[in-house]
Amino acid sequence: MAESSPVRFGILGCANIARKVSRAIALAPNATISAVGSRSIEKATAYAKENGYPSTTKIYGSYEAVLDDPEVDAVYVPLPTSLHVKWAVLAAQKKKHVLLEKPVALNVKELDVILEECESNGVQYMDATMWMHHPRTAKMKEFLSDSQRFGQLKSVHSTFAYLGDTEFLENNIRVKSDLDALGALGDAGWYSIRAILWTSDYELPKTVTALRDPEFNEAGVILSCGASLSWKDGRVATFYCSFLANMAMDIVASGSKGNLRVHDFVVPFQENVAPFYTVEGSWVGELATSIHPAPSEHQVNTDLPQEALMVKEFSNLVGSIKGEGSKPEKKWPTISRKTQLVVDAVKASIEKGFEPVEIIY
Amino acid sequence: MAESSPVRFGILGCANIARKVSRAIALAPNATISAVGSRSIEKATAYAKENGYPSTTKIYGSYEAVLDDPEVDAVYVPLPTSLHVKWAVLAAQKKKHVLLEKPVALNVKELDVILEECESNGVQYMDATMWMHHPRTAKMKEFLSDSQRFGQLKSVHSTFAYLGDTEFLENNIRVKSDLDALGALGDAGWYSIRAILWTSDYELPKTVTALRDPEFNEAGVILSCGASLSWKDGRVATFYCSFLANMAMDIVASGSKGNLRVHDFVVPFQENVAPFYTVEGSWVGELATSIHPAPSEHQVNTDLPQEALMVKEFSNLVGSIKGEGSKPEKKWPTISRKTQLVVDAVKASIEKGFEPVEIIY
Numbered sequence: 001m002a003e004s005s006p007v008r009f010g011i012l013g014c015a016n017i018a019r020k021v022s023r024a025i026a027l028a029p030n031a032t033i034s035a036v037g038s039r040s041i042e043k044a045t046a047y048a049k050e051n052g053y054p055s056t057t058k059i060y061g062s063y064e065a066v067l068d069d070p071e072v073d074a075v076y077v078p079l080p081t082s083l084h085v086k087w088a089v090l091a092a093q094k095k096k097h098v099l100l101e102k103p104v105a106l107n108v109k110e111l112d113v114i115l116e117e118c119e120s121n122g123v124q125y126m127d128a129t130m131w132m133h134h135p136r137t138a139k140m141k142e143f144l145s146d147s148q149r150f151g152q153l154k155s156v157h158s159t160f161a162y163l164g165d166t167e168f169l170e171n172n173i174r175v176k177s178d179l180d181a182l183g184a185l186g187d188a189g190w191y192s193i194r195a196i197l198w199t200s201d202y203e204l205p206k207t208v209t210a211l212r213d214p215e216f217n218e219a220g221v222i223l224s225c226g227a228s229l230s231w232k233d234g235r236v237a238t239f240y241c242s243f244l245a246n247m248a249m250d251i252v253a254s255g256s257k258g259n260l261r262v263h264d265f266v267v268p269f270q271e272n273v274a275p276f277y278t279v280e281g282s283w284v285g286e287l288a289t290s291i292h293p294a295p296s297e298h299q300v301n302t303d304l305p306q307e308a309l310m311v312k313e314f315s316n317l318v319g320s321i322k323g324e325g326s327k328p329e330k331k332w333p334t335i336s337r338k339t340q341l342v343v344d345a346v347k348a349s350i351e352k353g354f355e356p357v358e359i360i361y
Numbered sequence: 362m363a364e365s366s367p368v369r370f371g372i373l374g375c376a377n378i379a380r381k382v383s384r385a386i387a388l389a390p391n392a393t394i395s396a397v398g399s400r401s402i403e404k405a406t407a408y409a410k411e412n413g414y415p416s417t418t419k420i421y422g423s424y425e426a427v428l429d430d431p432e433v434d435a436v437y438v439p440l441p442t443s444l445h446v447k448w449a450v451l452a453a454q455k456k457k458h459v460l461l462e463k464p465v466a467l468n469v470k471e472l473d474v475i476l477e478e479c480e481s482n483g484v485q486y487m488d489a490t491m492w493m494h495h496p497r498t499a500k501m502k503e504f505l506s507d508s509q510r511f512g513q514l515k516s517v518h519s520t521f522a523y524l525g526d527t528e529f530l531e532n533n534i535r536v537k538s539d540l541d542a543l544g545a546l547g548d549a550g551w552y553s554i555r556a557i558l559w560t561s562d563y564e565l566p567k568t569v570t571a572l573r574d575p576e577f578n579e580a581g582v583i584l585s586c587g588a589s590l591s592w593k594d595g596r597v598a599t600f601y602c603s604f605l606a607n608m609a610m611d612i613v614a615s616g617s618k619g620n621l622r623v624h625d626f627v628v629p630f631q632e633n634v635a636p637f638y639t640v641e642g643s644w645v646g647e648l649a650t651s652i653h654p655a656p657s658e659h660q661v662n663t664d665l666p667q668e669a670l671m672v673k674e675f676s677n678l679v680g681s682i683k684g685e686g687s688k689p690e691k692k693w694p695t696i697s698r699k700t701q702l703v704v705d706a707v708k709a710s711i712e713k714g715f716e717p718v719e720i721i722y
Contacts (some may be wrong), residue, residue, distance in 0.1 A: 020648045154585065154606040157518045157599065160614055162643075211599070212591040212717065223377055226597050228589060229371040230573040236587050238518065238572070238599040245515040247643035247652060250622075252613060254522055254606040261611075263622070263638075264598065267645060269655045277624075282523075282608035285629060287381045289666055291608060294630045305650055355575065357714070 003321045007315035008034035010072035010096070012063045013080035014047040014088055016344045017101060018078045018161040021128065022051045024307035025076075028314040034073075038064035053346050063087055067094040074318050076128070077101060080179035081186060085110040092117040097318045099311075100336075103186030107347075108340045125338075126310075126332040129194055130268050131311055134306035136274040137198075139298065143260055144199055144253065149280045151257030156199045158192035158252075161224075161245035161264055169243065175221050185346055190242035191266050193342045195251045196229060196237040196333070202335055205229035205237070207356040208345035215244060219226045227346045236324045257281060261295070273301050365684045368676035369395035371433035371457070373424045373448055373700060375408040378462060379439045382489065383412045384436075385668035391676040394418050396433075398427035424448055428455040435679050437489070438462055440468040441540035445615055446471040453478040457483040458679045460672075461697075464547030468605065468708075469701045477624040477695045485678045487671075487693040488665075488700075490555055492627050494674055495667035497635040500659065504621055505560060511640045512618030517560045517598045519553035519613075522585075522606035530604065536582050544583035546707055550602035552627050554703045555696070556612045557590060563696055566590035566598070569706035576605060588707045618642060622656070632666050 009025050011018055011033065025031045028202040034055050038044035042063030048057050060066050066075065067090055074097035077087055081103050088098050098118055098251065104112035104127050113280075120127040131137060144150050174187045175180040197204070207230050214225030224242035253259065256281030268274035279295040304312065320326035338361075345357040369602050370386050372394065386392045394414050399405035402422030409418050413509030421427050423639050427436065428451055433459035438448055442464050459479055465488050466472035479486040492498060505511050525533065534540040535548045543550075558565070567590050575586030585603035610627040614620065629635035642654040665673065681687035699722075706718040 010574075017649070020650060023648060025651075151607070154522070154603060155520060155587070157520070157601070157611065157613070158518060159518070159615055161515070162645075164618065170375040188373040207573055209570075209573065209715075211589045211597050213568065213593055213595060213597065216596040224595055226516070226589070226599070228572045228587070228599065232574055234574060234576040234585055234605070236572050236574065236601060238587070238589065238598075238601075239609070240518070240615070242615070244595070245617055246487060246512070246619050246641065247615075247622050247645075248615045249652070250613055252518070252520065252611055253607075254520055254601070254603070254609045256524065258605055258607050258610050261624070263656065264652055267652050268651060269652045271651050280607065284608075287384060288378070288628060289381060289384075289668070290632050291625055291628050291630045294622065300399060308651070354570075354717070 001131050004319050005154050006030050006032040007318045008032055008071055008073045009215035010035040010037065010066035011077045012037055012066060012067060012075055013079050014038050014043055015078035017220050018076065019051055019284070020076065020307055022053065024305065024311045027308035028302055028311040028315060030319060031311050034071055035060060035066045037182050038149050048125070049192055051255045061240060066090055067096060070256065073322065074099060079184065080173045081106055082179050084161050085113055088114040089117045090231065091310065092121045095121055095123060099126050099127045099314050100129055102190045103180070103343065104336055105340060106181055108337065108344050111340045112336060115337060120334065122321065122328065124314065124321060124328040126314045127336040130192065130307045130310050133309040134268065134274060135302050136276060139300050140260060140262065140276050149258050150255035150260065153199055153235055154254045154256055156196055156251065156253040157249045158195045158323050159250045160188040160191045161240065161242035162188065162247040164243040165243060169217065175217055175243070177219040177221050182219060182343065182347065184241050184243045185222045185225055185343060189225065189346065190339060190343060192239035192241055194339045195265060196239060197338055197342065198337065199221060199253050200231070200235065202338055204338055204359050204361055205339065207358055208342055208349055209356040210346050210354050212350035212354050223345065225350065227349065229342070241332050271305050296349045304323045363699070365680050367391050367393040367613065368679045369393055369432055369434045371396040371427035371430060371436045373427060373436055373438050374396055374440050375399050375404050376439035379437065380412055381668055382439065382672070383414065385666065385672045388665055388669035389672040389676060392672050393678060395432055396421060396427045396430050398424045406712065407440065428452055428457060434458060435460060441534045442467055442543065443540050446474055449475040450478045453482045453484050456482055456484060459677050460487050460489055462489045463551045464541070464543050464704065465540055465697055466701060469698065469705050472698060472701045476698060477692065483689065484681060485689040487675045488697040489671065490552065491668045491671050492714050494670040495629065495635060496663050497637060497661035500661050501621060501623065501637050504617065504639050507550060510619045511616035511618060511621065514560055514596055515615045515617055517557055517612065517614040519556045519600045520611045521549040522571065522601065522603035522607045523553045523608040524606060525604040530578065536578055536584070536604070538580040538582050542582060543704065545602050545604045546583045546586055550586065550600065551700060551704060553600035553602055555599060555700045556626060557701065558699055559697065560614050561596070563699055564592065565699055565702065565720050565722055566717055567593045569703055569709035569710055570717040571707050571715050573715050575711055586711065588709065588710065598611065634660050634662050636660050681701065
């Protein structure tokens with residue numbers, strides 16, 4: 001890979017989140033921004049300038065033009081969720097690799113259309129779940145996988161919440177039924193569901209039961225909700241996601257031998273170093289007046305921010321396909337689909353009056 | 362109170378937990394051990410010696426004898442739960458104030474018999490939920506009650522788990538259907554339920570729904586379970602309790618403006634100082650690549666361990682009743698009963714196949 005040319009990205013649209021990913025593409029050693037397209041060429045021009053795009057970047061007044069550019073290898077798609085199926089499918093048909101912002105689709109049926117198109121066109125698919133790529137995530141997984149230190153997973157709870165202000169709650173695409181109809185479940189719950197699946201080695205739960213009394217806006221879009229997941233082996237998971245609570249990004253996992261906690265799993269408090277906490281073999285002292293040991297703090301440094309590592313990993317895979325004729329890596333579409341299946345099950349459970357919903361893979 | 366004589370405690374039985382409370386009585390400035398009773402006088406004699414009881418302590422070969430001793434003001438009842446109703450009622454009838462180990466009863470019907478007897482005899486009732494009395498608990502409550510810092514409670518999760526070894530899982534009274542039939546729900550879930558009610562200012566939830574797939578031993582006693590609680594105003598709570606996971610004692614609460622966390626709420630890691638964590642007004646930095654501020658750690662010192670503060674508070678109330686003719690403090694029976702109502706609802710939900718159970722107060 002060191003010798004190969006960088007993967008050339010086209011950006012579809014001028015979403016706010018794309019600023020972060022544009023910087024990530026600039027930071028990644030094996031990627032470059034090649035083109036940006038917007039329905040308004042003026043908007044795209046201003047956006048490219050504001051975000052310090054290379055002077056060589058091609059500016060287009062449509063998304064199609066980006067997909068038609070032979071000098072674009074891959075597209076980053078940060079469009080509203082309702083537009084994903086159209087543009088991700090078109091991108092795949094044009095042999096562009098697809099880095100797709102989450103929530104990836106309104107439901108698994110839509111996602112399957114995208115994934116099938118990516119597979120049949122031999123292009124890499126990855127969802128833009130950035131925290132998966134932080135080196136902390138691998139370090140935490142080491143602990144969770146250690147049968148002596150963590151043991152068997154028994155319980156995991158995750159919260160991802162942030163407080164939308166009046167402007168957000170009235171106008172953001174994340175609360176619009178025609179743009180991001182999954183609301184807080186798709187935008188925030190996605191991360192907690194991914195976290196739960198990640199702790200369970202992506203083994204899908206047997207049943208998903210939404211917590212009662214989610215909150216909705218007037219258009220019926222979810223503003224807060226939660227669910228419990230069960231695997232029929234005593235393992236349980238719960239999560240809460242919300243646009244109505246102060247920002248929280250927790251994973252609290254209990255194993256038979258140890259515990260793991262992280263409180264900034266989606267976006268670390270600091271960009272270059274991220275903490276997590278473990279404790280193992282806990283027991284009470286004499287007369288049960290104290291607990292030993294106290295949890296340990298682990299700090300994981302990273303030379304690149306997690307979103308740049310995501311771009312780097314994606315570009316590595318794309319580079320291998322381009323340069324060496326490798327097959328696309330199946331891990332990423334597989335875990336994306338599993339996450340979507342749980343999102344769908346939570347939504348179905350809410351619609352069925354909080355009945356348990358079985359997951360059929 | 363400073364002038365009055367210390368409250369004289371009788372201990373019913375020689376339970377292991379009573380060692381901790383015996384030390385607490387010795388540490389509390391307004392309490393003293395006056396008597397201990399066991400079905401075996403030899404056992405009681407050895408127990409008093411091992412635990413450094415005052416030489417003046419009266420040793421009895423029955424629980425009745427303790428209750429009949431006019432020099433006993435109050436009893437501490439650490440007997441198996443199935444015996445609580447008998448002995449707490451007898452104690453109240455003998456005008457002894459009752460410090461009752463948790464779980465306080467097998468169900469609210471039994472607890473009501475105890476509470477009515479305490480009320481009609483004018484004796485103080487308190488359950489032995491020690492963490493309620495740590496000064497950290499009051500400090501945390503200050504934060505939770507601060508409408509500017511924490512705002513409105515939106516979500517709370519609590520875990521209390523510890524790992525029973527083979528000996529525990531085979532022989533401990535906590536897993537015996539004839540002694541502590543509530544198993545992990547009564548022993549560990551009690552604390553998490555209390556924590557949830559505490560965060561909600563003891564407002565009972567409208568519905569309680571057990572999580573699917575609790576674990577049971579061969580006798581049908583709960584070894585792990587969980588539940589979700591809902592208040593019909595968007596507030597949700599979940600908990601997990603277990604004898605099958607490494608020790609965890611977490612409260613993670615999300616408010617509209619801030620978050621609170623504590624990871625050793627039942628028994629602090631250290632006896633004389635206890636931490637908790639808060640963060641408020643969180644938001645993402647430029648390009649959403651970091652989160653500000655980082656949580657703050659608060660350390661709360663205590664001159665007495667929480668169990669001694671519990672004895673001190675209980676003895677203060679008893680002293681006021683004895684010395685000044687005060688009425689018993691209703692807060693303690695009230696929150697004990699609410700905790701039991703939720704315990705009962707979780708059990709009922711499990712028995713009904715995880716259907717939601719309405720709480721009727």
